[in-house]
Amino acid sequence: MIKVENVTKVYPNGAEGVKDVSIHIEKGEFVFFIGSSGSGKSTLIKLLMKELNPTDGQIVINNINTTRMKRSKIPFLRRNLGIVFQDFRLLATKTVYENVAFAMQVIESPSSQIRRNIPTVLSLVGLQDKAKAYPNQLSGGEQQRTALARAIVNNPPILIADEPTGNLDPDTAWDIMCLLEEINKRGTTVVVATHAKNIVDAMQKRVVTLKDGHIIRDVRKGGYSDEA
Amino acid sequence: MIKVENVTKVYPNGAEGVKDVSIHIEKGEFVFFIGSSGSGKSTLIKLLMKELNPTDGQIVINNINTTRMKRSKIPFLRRNLGIVFQDFRLLATKTVYENVAFAMQVIESPSSQIRRNIPTVLSLVGLQDKAKAYPNQLSGGEQQRTALARAIVNNPPILIADEPTGNLDPDTAWDIMCLLEEINKRGTTVVVATHAKNIVDAMQKRVVTLKDGHIIRDVRKGGYSDEA
Amino acid sequence: MRPSSIRYYFKEGFTGLLKNRLMAVASIATVAACIFIISLSCCIIGNLSSVLKQIEDTIGIAVFLDDNLDSEKINTISDELKAIPHVTMVTYISPEEALDSLKEEWQADDILDGFDGENNPLSHSFEVSLEGIEYQSDVLKGIEGISGIRNVRHAQSETQILLKLNKVLSIVGIAIVAILSIISVVIIMNTIKISVYTRRTEINIMKFVGATDWFIRWPFIIEGVLIGLLGASIPMAVSWPLYTKIVELIYQYFPVIKGIATLLDGYVIFSKLIPVSLIFGVLLGVFGSVSSIHKHLRV
Amino acid sequence: MRPSSIRYYFKEGFTGLLKNRLMAVASIATVAACIFIISLSCCIIGNLSSVLKQIEDTIGIAVFLDDNLDSEKINTISDELKAIPHVTMVTYISPEEALDSLKEEWQADDILDGFDGENNPLSHSFEVSLEGIEYQSDVLKGIEGISGIRNVRHAQSETQILLKLNKVLSIVGIAIVAILSIISVVIIMNTIKISVYTRRTEINIMKFVGATDWFIRWPFIIEGVLIGLLGASIPMAVSWPLYTKIVELIYQYFPVIKGIATLLDGYVIFSKLIPVSLIFGVLLGVFGSVSSIHKHLRV
């Protein structure tokens, strides 16, 4: 499903995001990316969604080599990826409802389906009461959950979440993780970059650990810091 | 030092941030604000720094009633408060160094002192290598640490941090908390809104729990969810 | 395009204007101000050249006849003059009329008192009007072929000046309107560019959730059309009545102008200016928006 | 203010321009474009009114003397005319000269051939020039008191027209420049307002870390001064040489104008226009910046 092969990303200012990273993720897997702050998790995710292009190496998603992709095809790649950004990236001029609806309008879903799906998804993340609020009227955690709702509303085959619980209290965070596992069980490939030690430890999924841009550990069923 | 008396904040759109909250914090205390997402932690912090004005009740900081303060005095109130914002609020057009230096320029510190203090503070938060980077060239956790460096560089008598470790891995988060405790030991009053259960449990400080805008618990030496 | 998308584009285009009010007002005001200046110049230049044309039309050729011609011969000459191409009117002026007008012109009757009646030294003459000042030399050639003419007087230097003035005015007029248009385009594009710039994050986010370039562009195009339409309608709505009022005031305050020339009717100017402005405004709005978002789309 | 703060203000003011390049370029281009249009209008209006003034100055009063005066009496009259206030020059015209100029004016010598020498019916006359057309009636009153004058001819209607034209031109000129200035102010303020708007988060953040209003304002004021100075310098640097070149071209292409009037020297226009533009630009830049940040400061 996702094949990252010897990918290196050096930023224009010389900072190294990831170095010679290779990773294969099968359809239906649930993978945690962990690692200390600045280790390259977000960089890897940005490479997957083609927000960044690798300096070296290549990335294949759904058998399509995204490194040599036509510009006009990029939107269709991104529609396969539901993404929760670390900085949320909500549209400030749209309400919670509209932000989520937008992701459906982009893929030209019929309005009737939009009207049907959004309330369901908002109550999944516990935001049914905030549908009419604008992002600047939300708490940090509420913004994060809006971003999650937008990422899952189209049932993408791949869901990538960067720090989806950083602004959530342990209970809500746990609910959200259960939701992700639920989505994973229905066949979606899920990739989560996180610092939530407790959750990683409890879920016993595949854990990929980054350090200074390198993958230093990749275990099938692991915790936050099993050995080391 | 900080007296919050029967403060209620209703947002213009009718959402209730905090309701009838009273809390006294003495000089030199270390206080955690905890509570689920949307419980009113950030609202309370914004009220303290006068980003918001209370709908009802009053707030006294350093014996000054900030609810009835002259507009021209507000900057001087804020200089007593080192604040780490949940959304960082870094100046996008300034480097890490300049963002921190800015907080010193605002209080008209001499340039020599600026040049002396900043490297120290940056290495305290582990950003000595990122001094020349702009915020959009930083990882989430690096931005958060820049915000912290800016908050502590002037040695303010009160330090308020909203979710200072939300984007940090457990180890870095722990380092940062130790730093905050260190600062607290030197006499600074520290208020931290956080979801980091492990840290709250380990540090055994005063814990104030919010729920739906109310204070439901206030214990002198507590964990994240001692009883309940 | 699905109908729901089309509905979305229009809804977004309209609400885009409403939600980014500062930008919208700024862009519309800028477009309006620029088009107002251009239409002001068009009114001034249009009238100047119309007045010039009218003055030109009054410049004719004076044809003085030999002495002692009988009235039949004079009639023949009149017919021959009328037959020359581009001649619109031929007016006979008797020696007495010529003397009267000379007296009037000098405002000193008594000096010329001795020339009345039989003593009148002036000759029979014709005033020949032309279709246009540019035909003067053609007509002069035609007149040469007619017998019984002693002398032809035409306003050689005035003609030259007017012809040149005409040319200069049209060059200067086009130049001024062109300069103003270019400046307006620069200003308007700047405004729209900034207005799009403030929404670059928005465009970015759209790209990252999988929107195609056209999906992002359409609302901006519609917004651009609205900005252009509003920005062009306002100055047109203001300047037509304003122009009519000013023409009225000029006539009132300055009645002598009626003798020289009539000013253009508002309809003549604005029947052309309105469609041109609207198209100009809309094109600018659309082109400004689309070209400004272009670089933000490359992510 | 500490010296380190002053250094900070200047550094921020300058780097503000560099870091917000799109905004800076847009603002400067807008200021420049507007000031260019205004200076263009000033050149045109200034020259029109100067040419008008020169034409007015050529309009004098023709004084015709009684017949049969001896040359001594004529000299006395000349002196009396010169003594009238506001008279700048008195030129004697003999009957022969008058006839010659009449012949030339008519371009038909032969008609008036019979009047040469003794037969000349024209009288001795004086051409009286005035300081300004507005003194005409005063001078006419003065002439009335002089004996030996048969007739006075003055361009009654031309004078009226010119006086009115003068008045109209100054009103229209002021109106046009005022309208353009207002429009420019609107456009420039809009541009600066947007440019500040894009930095509202920045201003907000400064407030929240304890910056005073003035600490935030100073760099913007300096930035505003720079925008104003650059925005005003560019059109001045362009339009002075441009004006000189255009005047040259007009003289070359259109030599007849030299006989009527001389156009204003660039120095005359720009020695006033440059300081006015610079001040206008700087005030706009400063006022635009400061007023736009005002509402973002209220946090």
Ligand SMILES: Nc1ncnc2c1ncn2[C@@H]1O[C@H](COP(=O)(O)OP(=O)(O)OP(=O)(O)O)[C@@H](O)[C@H]1O
């Ligand atoms: N746009 C950029 N330009 C330059 N350097 C960058 C840029 N983005 C990230 N970096 C650098 O690349 C490294 C990896 O960053 P990345 O955002 O991938 O870290 P991360 O693992 O997501 O960290 P965190 O947990 O703090 O979010 C960091 O050192 C960071 O400073």
Ligand SMILES: Nc1ncnc2c1ncn2[C@@H]1O[C@H](COP(=O)(O)OP(=O)(O)OP(=O)(O)O)[C@@H](O)[C@H]1O
């Ligand atoms: N500007 C605003 N306008 C309207 N409602 C707001 C605004 N800011 C916050 N709220 C609402 O007030 C409530 C409390 O928000 P607050 O940001 O204080 O929560 P929090 O405790 O900081 O949550 P989190 O842990 O998710 O950051 C929430 O329900 C939120 O939606």
Ligand SMILES: [Mg+2]
């Ligand atoms: Mg990251």
Ligand SMILES: [Mg+2]
């Ligand atoms: Mg919060």
